[in-house]
Amino acid sequence: MDYVYGPGRNHLFVPGPVNIPEQVTRAMNRNNEDYRSPAIPALTKVLLEDVKKIFKTTSGTPFLIPTTGTGAWESALTNTLSPGDRIVSFLIGQFSLLWIDQQQRLNFNVDVVESDWGQGANLDILASKIGEDKSHTIKAVCIVHNETATGVTNNLATVRKILDHYQHPALFLVDGVSSVCALDFRMDEWGIDVALTGSQKALSLPTGMGIVCASPKALEASKTAKSVRVFFDWNDYLKFYKLGTYWPYTPSIQLLYGLRAALDLIFEEGLDNVIARHGRLAKATRVAVEAWGLKNCTQKEEWFSDTVTAVIVPSYIDSSEIVRRAWKQYNLSLGLGLNKVAGKVFRIGHLGNVNELQLLGCLAGVEMVLKDVGYPVKLGSGVAAASAYLQNSTPLIPSRI
Amino acid sequence: MDYVYGPGRNHLFVPGPVNIPEQVTRAMNRNNEDYRSPAIPALTKVLLEDVKKIFKTTSGTPFLIPTTGTGAWESALTNTLSPGDRIVSFLIGQFSLLWIDQQQRLNFNVDVVESDWGQGANLDILASKIGEDKSHTIKAVCIVHNETATGVTNNLATVRKILDHYQHPALFLVDGVSSVCALDFRMDEWGIDVALTGSQKALSLPTGMGIVCASPKALEASKTAKSVRVFFDWNDYLKFYKLGTYWPYTPSIQLLYGLRAALDLIFEEGLDNVIARHGRLAKATRVAVEAWGLKNCTQKEEWFSDTVTAVIVPSYIDSSEIVRRAWKQYNLSLGLGLNKVAGKVFRIGHLGNVNELQLLGCLAGVEMVLKDVGYPVKLGSGVAAASAYLQNSTPLIPSRI
Amino acid sequence: MDYVYGPGRNHLFVPGPVNIPEQVTRAMNRNNEDYRSPAIPALTKVLLEDVKKIFKTTSGTPFLIPTTGTGAWESALTNTLSPGDRIVSFLIGQFSLLWIDQQQRLNFNVDVVESDWGQGANLDILASKIGEDKSHTIKAVCIVHNETATGVTNNLATVRKILDHYQHPALFLVDGVSSVCALDFRMDEWGIDVALTGSQKALSLPTGMGIVCASPKALEASKTAKSVRVFFDWNDYLKFYKLGTYWPYTPSIQLLYGLRAALDLIFEEGLDNVIARHGRLAKATRVAVEAWGLKNCTQKEEWFSDTVTAVIVPSYIDSSEIVRRAWKQYNLSLGLGLNKVAGKVFRIGHLGNVNELQLLGCLAGVEMVLKDVGYPVKLGSGVAAASAYLQNSTPLIPSRI
């Protein structure tokens, strides 16, 4: 069962699922208990309050759904929209593609705004569509905050500005799967109507909890949305929220305690410090990529993602070979290039509970693999560049000062 | 966070979530890993083979969905049926009620066959409906194998006989949530088209995995079923099964390893021995209830459940008070009476990885609570009756002989 | 590796090692860390303060030695005495026998006061010896507070009274292995000079930490004691206490965190409540034994142990067969009769983090085994008697009121 282990630790640098901190593993190391006893509602009540902080919302209503990111998407869409509704959605990579596929299969009328993979969402086109839509046929704008396949972060503030500029009432639905708890995310300030994330990303939990947060406007929409839904229906949750028992069906006890521990870690470090750490590690990664003489798949600096960096390899190299070799020789897990960029990019995930020396170990591994597969990298070059940046920017660990 | 603990172990006798064996907790005590590496597909492949054994099927196709029992229901229905389809469904307690609610909200035309709570599904009515349905308007028969709210087990073999007798092509969909791995369950022999269970029941895992198994006929139906679905769509799974990567979205690594450990335990004990143990513990519970002078909510012996016993309390006692007191004084978690039987019954769950002395401790606790709340039980009477039965029927533990 | 597991939980009723509460297992589920970093000294400092509370001492100095009870004995003796020193020691069962064996092999001049197994230490003889010893040749009185082999608790207050009455300066060394955290234990009030316990007993930790607490007088004695010692030398510890680094050699990080969790649980419940719980469970056990028509190995009520009950079986039964059968059939671990009482008694350990229903499950198991091996017990009789007592005496769990 464990035959795939190499000696020493796995270096997990896929953009999710990410390393689980020992404190969280520990908190989840527990038996089941009766979820109808007073204990679980008491735990849930506080969790629901605290989880709003990671979305930076006070007016939102969160749902902790036993599902994955794909389920969280479905929850966001089906609770707020009706079949046939027109929505604008941006295709910029594999994950936005999958969300659009879901939107279409759920029978929405999807107005797809496509960009090259490596570019951000084309918000100029959004502006014209919104501007032209005097009759408000567009019911929602759906956007992936951070496209995990290409390492592209979209500008949510601008989306809000466009909607506001035209006083357009479309709902603003945001996939924050690989952004919440890692990138600057402001649900209330940016007027996001549904924000969602998954437990296995920057929260650094196991997979299994889709966290969805709905604005009052989204909740209002859910009263009339005609999409068929039961498992994902917010109203079932809201009914039990009112009763104070919180759960329409059995939650994962272990994930609730895990979430408690994960939030504690984030709040102790400080959410803004967590976000700053992500910025620091991402910048270090990018200077390393530059030192290797390789290109970032993300075409403009404004879109650089602080949670994942997709690196373009020379045409004579198959990026999948890099991923395979890293795993086989150095116990290093990197992200594959997906779909359009398969074979062309590999991805370094630098999100969640990770620190400077873990990243430098990863970068050193990437260098060796690059050389192994025939790219003439100067060993140490990326690490040197990243170290130079980190040595100047890494703060002391507050609890150890 | 742990303020609800009393000293010593919690005595968890709700009918799920149940105690997780130490071997399973241990197996799940692990970090995340890259689910796209060769390790997880290799693990999944064997799990999919092995999980068929608990359904007693060789021709079925299992799906390990990151969801709960409610999601597993939705998966079973939406993959095989189209909106408007006529289905026959039996209302005999809270969980069959909830499933019917889901069926209605998913826009099926539900032909509800209701019985008193405490009775099994009325299969005579089924027989007439099926017999009358010459034009095959009934697309599916949906039945909860074991109604957890009342401790009633339905006779699945008879359902099959009825369908066969009339050569009726309706799909046969079975909720095995509180039965699979605990009660006699024969998917192939009984011609079940979709069988499903949840991880937190007799498999003794944490909540978070809905296990659904589809017959070839059900898979065929899924090709034309028009119910809208994405997260729950079997076809997405099947596509990745063919690719050998198995997962359309991120699975819970920990639950997969947990399932491996849970199946190992079941196979080591022997599935039929596991089922026999459930029979033994259930019988012991029933003789205790009789010794207390109390009535089983289940009205006939043919329906007695081997996984949960619902006990009727005298009218001058509120059964919720029993549950509350058991928890507050003896760290004993019993099941509440739900809906129609709220206040009237309490439930003893005796399913999953549990043994004789755990049950006797529970029964001793129930006796004390009964006395505490004013029922004139003779202390020790139920334990004596149960012990007399168990002392004669408990085999040596095979590994210790 | 796990082939000895039966289904369900092991019912561990040997008088140590005892069940580890989930909170403690969880706390120990961690990686190593550098014990020379500031973290471990900070943790140790507080532990050393807190551990004094379980001995009820403010003037004592504790040592957390990576060893077992046997090592803790050796630490107590070699740090305070010199070869040839005359000591009085009481032989009343297997564990006092083993300590005396150690005392003799360490070259002390042991004045053994023997009693029948089942009786307490003969303090009348102690009184005469102390009274006669005008020249103070007796350097120490060594006594096992609770003889685990026979379930006999000695009266430590009387020992102190005798010493005080004759103004005798002998050191008072107490084995509290199966008593500390379970029985009334007052190091300061009773003028105990060295008290010791082991982690795997009432503290409910894994084996591996011997906890020894020395009075100022004992520390003074350690300055001149000529017994050869290095690993067990308190002075090495004291040197590092002064430096604030605390550890002369590598501690078990995991046990330190485990001790923290174990103490937290005890303090939350309240040490006196913990002791009362032990009294309650012990009394329940004794009334069950009486109901079975069996005899307690302990001959007088004043010596009844609240942590372990040794039960005499009829001469036609081999008590080892009871222990074997309990384990093989019911997953119940009972204590064997040791040495002189081998085959004649079996032991029920009721110490540590255990509660009422766990005990009642055990008692129900014992009843079935008694019947299995041919003793004409009335099934349910012991449980009935114990329940009757517990139903009247068990308080609500404070955190759940």
Add this chain to the structure above:
Amino acid sequence: MDYVYGPGRNHLFVPGPVNIPEQVTRAMNRNNEDYRSPAIPALTKVLLEDVKKIFKTTSGTPFLIPTTGTGAWESALTNTLSPGDRIVSFLIGQFSLLWIDQQQRLNFNVDVVESDWGQGANLDILASKIGEDKSHTIKAVCIVHNETATGVTNNLATVRKILDHYQHPALFLVDGVSSVCALDFRMDEWGIDVALTGSQKALSLPTGMGIVCASPKALEASKTAKSVRVFFDWNDYLKFYKLGTYWPYTPSIQLLYGLRAALDLIFEEGLDNVIARHGRLAKATRVAVEAWGLKNCTQKEEWFSDTVTAVIVPSYIDSSEIVRRAWKQYNLSLGLGLNKVAGKVFRIGHLGNVNELQLLGCLAGVEMVLKDVGYPVKLGSGVAAASAYLQNSTPLIPSRI
């Protein structure tokens, strides 16, 4: 309790305690059980056989003592020697110093052969002492295989050659604390009479088990050795080995299962591959040190340790500041300089279950810290040198080929 954690993983590069692999943590995540049941003897029996393999002995008898390395030393000495016995011992660093201190306090007549810290044991002096000792007054030669304070590995084969050359019957006692399972170690071939190690070193377990292995000659010596001992007495163990119950006192159940898992990992990787990995990582560390322009505390290549490298810092830097800063800023735990080399060296432990990228992360961290404290290192230089070596020498992980 966890306030010392930084974000991400701790980089533990002290020369013990070392990182515990997840498989071992998992195996130890368990409740207590009755150590007198058949399960623990069965487990112990196989462990005792298997543990001999890590010493490369077939004739040795191992003891798994619940103690630390210091206790293992005491066990080796007191079981084989009598007070006043003349022994030759080598003082080359802090740990050999501590062992000599113990030898003297145990009243042996220690013939100390001192070398500069940074040099190996002076075997020329040993040769003359042995050669001159015609009357065999030397009863034992005691040597630390790997001096953890200076990173010096002694040549055990030469010691054996010297003893053989003069046909000297002295016992050959070896501290293998930081060598066994990491360095080439051949108990039988080198005629070692007592070899010992501690669980928290290359075995990668928690602290708490001293593993001592005695040759037939050592066992013979134990019959007449007059050193006082009880807790550490091999004869108590041997008595229980014969009985097949194995334990004279309570073992740590958890550490036994942990040892099982640790040995499984080592045997799966292959002991010789484990040793080769240590050689590889050590060599990588040394080339990095060289690239930084720093000196190895070990003065000659023949003594270079493959488990720990002590690095000399320029006189204007306090090496303790490096250790402090590494921990405070980068969550990197390095070894302090001890005693004579305090402030002058810092140590990089590269032993146990550790791999290439973990080490490279550590080296990158050291570089940044060196720069932080004012040493003009070229960032990336050490990592570049180490990577160049590792990229050529790291094999594919066998289970992943």
